[in-house]
Amino acid sequence: MPDNLFPRPEHDHGSCIEHAIGRAHEICAEKSVRLTALRESVLRVLLSSHKALGAYEIIERLQTDGRRLAPISVYRIIDVLLSAGLAHRLESKNAFFACLSEHDSANSMLVLVCDGCYRVAEAEAPDAWGAIKSVTQSSGFAVTETILEIQGTCADCRKTTRPAA
Amino acid sequence: MPDNLFPRPEHDHGSCIEHAIGRAHEICAEKSVRLTALRESVLRVLLSSHKALGAYEIIERLQTDGRRLAPISVYRIIDVLLSAGLAHRLESKNAFFACLSEHDSANSMLVLVCDGCYRVAEAEAPDAWGAIKSVTQSSGFAVTETILEIQGTCADCRKTTRPAA
DNA sequence: AGATGTCTGTAACAATATTGCATTATTCTG
DNA sequence: CAGAATAATGCAATATTGTTACAGACATCT
Ligand SMILES: [Zn+2]
Ligand SMILES: [Zn+2]
Ligand SMILES: [Zn+2]
Ligand SMILES: [Zn+2]
Numbered sequence: 001m002p003d004n005l006f007p008r009p010e011h012d013h014g015s016c017i018e019h020a021i022g023r024a025h026e027i028c029a030e031k032s033v034r035l036t037a038l039r040e041s042v043l044r045v046l047l048s049s050h051k052a053l054g055a056y057e058i059i060e061r062l063q064t065d066g067r068r069l070a071p072i073s074v075y076r077i078i079d080v081l082l083s084a085g086l087a088h089r090l091e092s093k094n095a096f097f098a099c100l101s102e103h104d105s106a107n108s109m110l111v112l113v114c115d116g117c118y119r120v121a122e123a124e125a126p127d128a129w130g131a132i133k134s135v136t137q138s139s140g141f142a143v144t145e146t147i148l149e150i151q152g153t154c155a156d157c158r159k160t161t162r163p164a165a
Numbered sequence: 166m167p168d169n170l171f172p173r174p175e176h177d178h179g180s181c182i183e184h185a186i187g188r189a190h191e192i193c194a195e196k197s198v199r200l201t202a203l204r205e206s207v208l209r210v211l212l213s214s215h216k217a218l219g220a221y222e223i224i225e226r227l228q229t230d231g232r233r234l235a236p237i238s239v240y241r242i243i244d245v246l247l248s249a250g251l252a253h254r255l256e257s258k259n260a261f262f263a264c265l266s267e268h269d270s271a272n273s274m275l276v277l278v279c280d281g282c283y284r285v286a287e288a289e290a291p292d293a294w295g296a297i298k299s300v301t302q303s304s305g306f307a308v309t310e311t312i313l314e315i316q317g318t319c320a321d322c323r324k325t326t327r328p329a330a
Numbered sequence: 331a332g333a334t335g336t337c338t339g340t341a342a343c344a345a346t347a348t349t350g351c352a353t354t355a356t357t358c359t360g
Numbered sequence: 361c362a363g364a365a366t367a368a369t370g371c372a373a374t375a376t377t378g379t380t381a382c383a384g385a386c387a388t389c390t
Binding site for chain 1: 169170171256275279280288289292293295296297299301304305307308309314317319320
């Protein structure tokens with residue numbers, strides 16, 4: 001069995017986060033998007049676990065002292081992160097997760113969502129996309145966006161019975 | 166170019182509906198699900214167009230005289246239709262549509278959603294599912310559900326400029 | 331400093347979905 | 361058929377997710 005697409009529970013998650021933040025700054029520089037302190041802090045909340053979080057869950061985790069960000073603020077920041085490709089929306093859960101892969105355009109990717117540990121992972125799936133393309137093309141359907149989300153149980157959760165971190 | 170997966174705008178939609186209702190009664194009989202008058206009327210609302218409708222949109226279209234169904238009632242009925250396989254949820258739109266295909270288990274199907282006319286169509290995509298399976302299996306991920314929704318423009322809408330019915 | 335554009339704050343609200351409990355309809359049993 | 365059990369629907373309140381409109385703060389560029 002090849003490698004697990006989900007990070008090992010014992011991986012160095014700190015460097016996982018810092019690497020992603022570094023990449024995010026690079027990407028934003030390239031795209032002339034400003035990664036403000038607030039935007040970075042939202043991205044860090046998404047990066048803090050490998051899970052997808054709802055907008056209001058982000059708000060809760062973000063509140064320092066008594067100050068809560070307004071929903072609209074979070075949604076605006078999420079929009080920026082989404083269009084910069086730093087995060088993606090998990091349609092089946094109305095939630096959002098940080099992108100850790102190095103893909104441009106979501107094309108050719110699929111998303112795995114574990115029901116046990118709630119973690120999310122992206123994977124390359126060029127063959128699946130090829131097959132989809134042949135269905136759409138043969139029926140004259142012009143694709144603008146494809147949503148490919150798969151729910152199930154990750155290898156870690158299957159092994160340990162108890163959910164992984 | 167093979168056939169369009171969406172029904173032709175000039176198709177006999179009346180018999181389209183009645184055929185689906187007939188099938189629904191058969192399926193419910195097989196599965197010992199009661200297709201009550203209310204449930205059938207919700208299914209008819211979904212069948213009235215080839216579009217996906219939100220729960221509250223169903224409520225509006227369903228109201229006779231001044232009586233509106235409560236949200237909970239519609240959601241309960243939707244749940245029954247979903248588990249009987251008579252309708253499906255369109256995750257990317259928080260909406261629901263009637264199933265017109267003859268598939269058991271949503272496996273091997275994908276959903277096309279037209280941004281022009283808002284119609285929805287299901288298509289067989291065994292190759293795509295095969296490719297997905299090989300990705301998940303090789304990473305030890307046990308799939309329970311796959312969501313495969315494709316947005317774009319249907320052949321009718323591309324031809325006519327104006328959206329089809 | 332002043333003008334411009336982007337970012338964030340505040341308040342209200344809209345849209346989607348669920349919880350808990352009461353009532354009615356249907357089916358089952360005797 | 362009566363009565364009990366189960367399933368379906370009604371009703372009220374509430375939770376969750378997402379948006380509109382407008383004002384103030386901050387950065388950037390003359
Ligand atoms: Zn990590
Ligand atoms: Zn897991
Ligand atoms: Zn039709
Ligand atoms: Zn169309």
